[in-house]
Amino acid sequence: MEIRAALFLWLLLSSSAATKLVQLSTSDLVAEPCHSNVTLRCNVSQEAGLKVSSLFWIRKRDNKTLCAVQQTGLKSHDGHRIRCSYTPPAQLALTFTHLWPTDRGDYICKLRSNRGIKNNTSKVAVEECYGKVYTDYSPSKVGCHFHGVYPRGEVHWFHRGKNVTSDSTAADPGDPNPKGMYNVSSTLRTKGDPNEYNCSLWIPGAKTYLASVLVHGSERGTRLAGRGQAVSVHIVGLGWLLILAGVLIV
Numbered sequence: 650m651e652i653r654a655a656l657f658l659w660l661l662l663s664s665s666a667a668t669k670l671v672q673l674s675t676s677d678l679v680a681e682p683c684h685s686n687v688t689l690r691c692n693v694s695q696e697a698g699l700k701v702s703s704l705f706w707i708r709k710r711d712n713k714t715l716c717a718v719q720q721t722g723l724k725s726h727d728g729h730r731i732r733c734s735y736t737p738p739a740q741l742a743l744t745f746t747h748l749w750p751t752d753r754g755d756y757i758c759k760l761r762s763n764r765g766i767k768n769n770t771s772k773v774a775v776e777e778c779y780g781k782v783y784t785d786y787s788p789s790k791v792g793c794h795f796h797g798v799y800p801r802g803e804v805h806w807f808h809r810g811k812n813v814t815s816d817s818t819a820a821d822p823g824d825p826n827p828k829g830m831y832n833v834s835s836t837l838r839t840k841g842d843p844n845e846y847n848c849s850l851w852i853p854g855a856k857t858y859l860a861s862v863l864v865h866g867s868e869r870g871t872r873l874a875g876r877g878q879a880v881s882v883h884i885v886g887l888g889w890l891l892i893l894a895g896v897l898i899v
């Protein structure tokens with residue numbers, strides 16, 4: 650009886666000592682624009698004699714295991730866009746190669762080891778972005794179409810230094826696609842004026858113009874006028890460059 654009690658006490662003490670020993674540190678809040686690459690790291694503190702029996706990255710929203718390290722090795726559950734990499738014995742990294750707005754939320758890193766069970770959480774936030782912008786022109790109107798926008802935005806038009814947004818017609822952005830992104834489109838009646846029109850993407854939630862491109866009156870048809878970049882969201886002037894490049898190629 651006494652031996653059993655002593656054993657119990659020893660187990661209790663050693664297990665509580667063990668959970669204090671191993672530490673899991675995870676990336677804190679990660680805030681990046683959508684379409685960018687984001688990596689969450691989970692580092693296990695290096696303790697002498699530590700044996701990791703399993704290590705996971707779990708999405709809290711639906712309790713889905715995205716990365717799992719077990720006896721059988723590393724297993725990724727969505728190998729295309731969400732990638733996992735394991736650097737034994739200390740680090741499990743989860744990478745979104747193309748961040749979607751629907752990825753925002755909490756991710757739990759969970760460890761089972763001979764030094765105890767532990768978990769820690771990383772938070773992912775998604776910043777405003779757009780994917781591509783197309784422009785078009787006909788003698789009576791110009792159009793501007795931003796694809797892959799987050800969050801919801803609206804197009805504002807400027808012509809000869811004047812805000813002419815009230816002459817434009819915005820398309821209903823509708824529901825977001827399954828990635829959480831919107832298409833934002835607008836057309837402006839031009840009355841045949843062949844000058845350049847400035848079309849800017851306004852994000853009301855962020856109170857900022859995320860992008861602006863010039864639609865030139867001499868252009869005809871539809872073309873890709875720019876591409877949103879995670880690193881530089883302001884592409885003022887780039888639209889022109891791409892339009893010029895397009896003209897040269899055509």
Ligand SMILES: *[C@@H]1O[C@H](CO)[C@@H](O)[C@H](O)[C@H]1NC(C)=O
Nearest residue numbers: 672673674675676677769770
């Ligand atoms: C979780 O990770 C953070 C950041 O690395 C660290 O500061 C914190 O102490 C960890 N929490 C626990 C309970 O281990």
Ligand SMILES: *[C@@H]1O[C@H](CO)[C@@H](O)[C@H](O)[C@H]1NC(C)=O
Nearest residue numbers: 674675676677690691692740
């Ligand atoms: C994890 O370890 C790597 C180096 O091994 C370090 O660059 C990174 O900042 C660490 N991350 C956290 C969340 O502790």
Ligand SMILES: *[C@@H]1O[C@H](CO)[C@@H](O)[C@H](O)[C@H]1NC(C)=O
Nearest residue numbers: 707708709710711712713714
């Ligand atoms: C999450 O999944 C694990 C195993 O798949 C299960 O043991 C656990 O109870 C689940 N947790 C919740 C909160 O659903």
Ligand SMILES: *[C@@H]1O[C@H](CO)[C@@H](O)[C@H](O)[C@H]1NC(C)=O
Nearest residue numbers: 684685686687745746747879
């Ligand atoms: C994102 O990751 C993918 C795959 O690793 C890579 O091909 C691509 O160049 C990366 N993009 C950026 C902007 O770092």
Ligand SMILES: *[C@@H]1O[C@H](CO)[C@@H](O)[C@H](O)[C@H]1NC(C)=O
Nearest residue numbers: 707757758759766767768769
């Ligand atoms: C994470 O650890 C805390 C405290 O140790 C525990 O209450 C919680 O249930 C754990 N969560 C998961 C998902 O294992």
Ligand SMILES: *[C@@H]1O[C@H](CO)[C@@H](O)[C@H](O)[C@H]1NC(C)=O
Nearest residue numbers: 804805806812813814815851
């Ligand atoms: C342009 O006009 C729109 C619609 O009237 C308005 O919401 C926006 O704030 C104006 N922008 C500027 C820079 O004047």
Ligand SMILES: *[C@@H]1O[C@H](CO)[C@@H](O)[C@H](O)[C@H]1NC(C)=O
Nearest residue numbers: 796823824825826830831832
């Ligand atoms: C946005 O436009 C593209 C190309 O026209 C289309 O494939 C896509 O389904 C649209 N997305 C939404 C959310 O309407």
Ligand SMILES: *[C@@H]1O[C@H](CO)[C@@H](O)[C@H](O)[C@H]1NC(C)=O
Nearest residue numbers: 807847849861862863885886
């Ligand atoms: C278009 O107008 C916006 C708002 O006035 C301005 O911030 C932006 O620099 C202009 N873009 C170009 C390409 O002229």
